[in-house]
Amino acid sequence: MSEFLLDVKNVKTHFFTDKGVVKAVDGVDFKIKKGETLGIVGESGSGKSVTSMSVMQLVEEPGKTIEGAIKFKGEDLLQKTTEEMQTIRGNEISMIFQEPMTSLNPVFKVGEQIMEVLMLHQDMSREEAKNKAIEMLKIVGIPRAERVVDDYPHQLSGGMRQRVMIAMALACEPSLLIADEPTTALDVTIQAQILQLMNELKKKLGTAIMLITHDLGVVAQMADHVIVMYCGKVVEDAPVEELFENPSHPYTKGLMKSIPSLDDDKRRLDSIEGMVPHPLRLPKGCYFEPRCPYAIEKCKTHKPELKEIASGHKVSCFVATEEVR
Amino acid sequence: MGQALLEVKNLKKYFPVTGGFFKKTVGYIKATDDVSFKIKEGETLGLVGESGCGKSTTGRAILRLHEPTSGEIYYKGKDVINASKNEMKELRREMQIVFQDPYSSLNPRMTVGQIISEPIVQHGFMKKGKELEDRVCQLLEKCGLARYHINRYPHQFSGGQRQRIGIARALTLNPSFIVADEPVSALDVSIQSQVLNLMMDLQEELGLSYLFISHDLSVVRHISNRVGVMYLGSLVELSSKKELFQDPKHPYTRALLSAIPVANPKTKKKQIILKGDIPSNVNPPSGCKFHTRCPYAEDICKEQVPEFRKLGDEHFVACHLAK
Numbered sequence: 001m002s003e004f005l006l007d008v009k010n011v012k013t014h015f016f017t018d019k020g021v022v023k024a025v026d027g028v029d030f031k032i033k034k035g036e037t038l039g040i041v042g043e044s045g046s047g048k049s050v051t052s053m054s055v056m057q058l059v060e061e062p063g064k065t066i067e068g069a070i071k072f073k074g075e076d077l078l079q080k081t082t083e084e085m086q087t088i089r090g091n092e093i094s095m096i097f098q099e100p101m102t103s104l105n106p107v108f109k110v111g112e113q114i115m116e117v118l119m120l121h122q123d124m125s126r127e128e129a130k131n132k133a134i135e136m137l138k139i140v141g142i143p144r145a146e147r148v149v150d151d152y153p154h155q156l157s158g159g160m161r162q163r164v165m166i167a168m169a170l171a172c173e174p175s176l177l178i179a180d181e182p183t184t185a186l187d188v189t190i191q192a193q194i195l196q197l198m199n200e201l202k203k204k205l206g207t208a209i210m211l212i213t214h215d216l217g218v219v220a221q222m223a224d225h226v227i228v229m230y231c232g233k234v235v236e237d238a239p240v241e242e243l244f245e246n247p248s249h250p251y252t253k254g255l256m257k258s259i260p261s262l263d264d265d266k267r268r269l270d271s272i273e274g275m276v277p278h279p280l281r282l283p284k285g286c287y288f289e290p291r292c293p294y295a296i297e298k299c300k301t302h303k304p305e306l307k308e309i310a311s312g313h314k315v316s317c318f319v320a321t322e323e324v325r
Numbered sequence: 326m327g328q329a330l331l332e333v334k335n336l337k338k339y340f341p342v343t344g345g346f347f348k349k350t351v352g353y354i355k356a357t358d359d360v361s362f363k364i365k366e367g368e369t370l371g372l373v374g375e376s377g378c379g380k381s382t383t384g385r386a387i388l389r390l391h392e393p394t395s396g397e398i399y400y401k402g403k404d405v406i407n408a409s410k411n412e413m414k415e416l417r418r419e420m421q422i423v424f425q426d427p428y429s430s431l432n433p434r435m436t437v438g439q440i441i442s443e444p445i446v447q448h449g450f451m452k453k454g455k456e457l458e459d460r461v462c463q464l465l466e467k468c469g470l471a472r473y474h475i476n477r478y479p480h481q482f483s484g485g486q487r488q489r490i491g492i493a494r495a496l497t498l499n500p501s502f503i504v505a506d507e508p509v510s511a512l513d514v515s516i517q518s519q520v521l522n523l524m525m526d527l528q529e530e531l532g533l534s535y536l537f538i539s540h541d542l543s544v545v546r547h548i549s550n551r552v553g554v555m556y557l558g559s560l561v562e563l564s565s566k567k568e569l570f571q572d573p574k575h576p577y578t579r580a581l582l583s584a585i586p587v588a589n590p591k592t593k594k595k596q597i598i599l600k601g602d603i604p605s606n607v608n609p610p611s612g613c614k615f616h617t618r619c620p621y622a623e624d625i626c627k628e629q630v631p632e633f634r635k636l637g638d639e640h641f642v643a644c645h646l647a648k
Binding site: 193 | 376483485486514516517521540542547581582584587589590591598602603
């Protein structure tokens with residue numbers, strides 16, 4: 001077994017639509033160590049959620065993971081049968097979603113929903129499962145957990161629901177937690193509570209986290225390592241401090257400059273011109289070339305590949321890699 | 326910056342809560358509860374707060390999109406609340422709104438040209454024809470879109486472009502005041518900065534005043550001259566942007582500022598993590614509404630409603646303990 005808990009190699013997940021093939025995830029590589037937090041950053045349509053769905057193998061028709069390997073604890077998830085995947089999902093790898101209201105079942109009590117996972121994966125009796133559910137609700141900081149187990153999702157606030165989702169996801173003590181925009185739907189003061197909770201639980205239980213977000217602030221606070229995605233490809237891959245100190249891909253640079261800062265008094269924000277290209281009409285060369293202020297001739301015709309420019313820091317950009325050389 | 330363009334005094338908007346078989350009113354949601362502020366000409370007042378704090382209701386009540394329960398609103402000295410239907414139509418030429426969701430605020434069955442020209446025709450400024458088309462194209466170009474977009478439908482545009490259409494529509498009647506209700510919240514960061522730049526350019530060019538409503542403090546800080554912070558329907562702090570961000574007085578403002586994740590992994594700032602959730606605004610806590618979550622609360626906070634006091638030059642705070 002390698003030192004990596006999750007080793008994703010050259011994964012391609014394409015959607016075969018009537019109008020053409022949408023390459024939502026197109027050759028993505030990344031690794032997550034035990035107990036580490038990997039941040040995946042990108043804007044809407046960059047393929048970050050499809051990447052997580054590919055790991056969970058929850059990609060629906062007409063999408064399909066057509067190439068690559070997803071090694072979890074040394075075994076390739078893409079070779080597993082549906083039944084085998086079911087024993088892994090929710091047990092060894094679990095997931096929390098952006099919208100806590102739509103991902104909880106409205107007609108079941110929250111306790112029942114947590115108990116279901118435990119009875120299915122851990123063969124617990126109802127009573128054992130209920131006790132464990134109450135314990136989990138206490139761990140995620142829900143007051144009066146004994147009463148809340150018997151509440152329905154609509155009786156809880158957004159922050160509480162997200163805590164229930166986290167309790168459910170962590171009930172079986174998974175080694176990998178995939179969090180897809182876990183705090184995007186929440187208010188800042190509640191977001192701060194949830195992020196603090198996730199960090200505490202990571203320390204306590206040693207869970208690795210794959211954190212998908214568009215918020216660079218959240219990434220800076222939570223992640224150990226970051227990948228930046230654009231149009232289904234990883235454009236930059238670096239340890240978190242290196243990425244923020246030395247962003248090298250023009251897209252990453254642009255993203256960082258376009259966030260209004262809390263202690264800077266610039267009148268105009270730098271912004272990235274134009275918009276994300278249509279997934280069926282991607283540019284021939286580098287996908288970022290039409291919006292890139294540094295583009296050279298080569299960028300229009302050739303696709304750059306990820307190259308290491310410093311220890312652990314990889315960039316896919318002709319200009320950035322040439323500067324270094 | 327000149328005199329007060331808009332003055333809001335003790336504005337209240339309560340929504341009835343009905344229950345039982347006969348839909349009797351059993352209580353009120355105090356969405357906006359006694360809010361007062363002024364906006365000067367050419368100024369941007371930012372209004373921040375978390376969901377349910379009443380910031381959007383306040384914005385809409387000013388335009389009487391929600392009929393206010395009580396209070397006074399004056400626009401250029403004219404009484405807005407008691408304006409007749411015709412007077413209101415006149416006033417709405419000058420007071421416009423840009424909505425949050427660019428997907429649901431544009432009619433999917435109308436072309437961009439129809440969407441933008443509708444207010445002009447409605448108010449009887451121009452008849453359909455070449456002149457109108459030129460005006461629409463001019464507005465499109467001003468907002469960073471192209472002439473050929475005029476015959477397209479909203480679904481053919483991206484989120485950022487739709488928000489530009491929403492802004493162009495708000496500008497059709499040459500307003501002087503715009504309520505911008507979370508105009509960039511639905512957009513990606515790289516697009517968000519484009520729209521913010523556009524709004525600031527237009528302000529400079531046309532001398533617009535904005536009431537800029539957002540939950541995102543860094544966006545509000547960027548665009549506003551003064552900022553008001555709302556909690557459970559009331560303003561808790563109002564001051565110039567500089568003072569609010571450098572020297573916040575209200576404990577809620579402090580917690581809100583410290584809760585924003587900073588895009589720099591090296592600054593491990595000390596966060597004030599508030600306990601618990603926002604209470605319901607049907608039965609808000611007694612005294613200071615924030616006392617249930619306030620780390621400094623004392624006995625007086627549970628009993629007496631704090632006054633909205635002046636603490637410095639243009640700096641107002643509703644807190645018993647703030648100095």
